[in-house]
Amino acid sequence: MTISLYAWGTPNGRKISVALEEMELPYVVRPVNITKDEQFDPDFLAISPNNKIPAIVDPAGPDGQPISVFESGAILLYLGEKTGKFLPASLRDRVPVLEWLMWQMGGFGPMPGQVHHFAALASEDDKRYGLKRFSTETRRLYSVLDARLGKTEYVAGKLSIADFAILGWAWRHERHKVDLAEYPNVKRWYDMLFERPGVKRGFDAKLD
Incomplete structure (x- = not known):
């Protein structure tokens, strides 16, 4: 299932697009135009309460249930755990x-x-x-x-x-x-x- 990536062309956004590509996870970009304050949209705040990009929504989260994740470091850790890639087991x-x-x-x-x-x-x-x-x-x-x-x-x-x-x-x-x-x-x-x-x-x- 396809992950939705809510991002803009910033360093923090690129961290996640690179990780998704390297982990070979299907995703679709949902641009959040921070130059137009779209990060304050209520729908975006529902998944990123700190009104910052990036955030993701994974419809196939833990136990097969959807999950949203905000903060780029948390997203990287989640994706590493999900795939078992680029995050050592030991x-x-x-x-x-x-x-x-x-x-x-x-x-x-x-x-x-x-x-x-x-x-x-x-x-x-x-x-x-x-x-x-x-x-x-x-x-x-x-x-x-x-x-x-x-x-x-x-x-x-x-x-x-x-x-x-x-x-x-x-x-x-x-x-x-x-x-x-x-x-x-x-x-x-x-x-x-x-x-x-x-x-x-x-x-x-x-x-x-």
């Missing part, structure tokens, strides 16, 4: 996937997102302060990622939902004022992922 192997997924959710998303905000939308006075503060932290996070990828092929060892989560934001590196050439391990990982047909399809998916 607790020991799962721990680094969870660590790097939470790393993305807590830092490598909120911080680069602030860079984009201040670079594109803030007043000149706010821009100077905001860009200095959040650009410094964003570059630190890229350095953390680069150090990790200097030790392992993928962030958690094997390809996992953590890679999909982080890739969604690394995709916007130019908006973060970051040149991946300064982070050679990140660039290697980034280029390698974009050679995958599922990743390409996920980024080509028309979300908006």
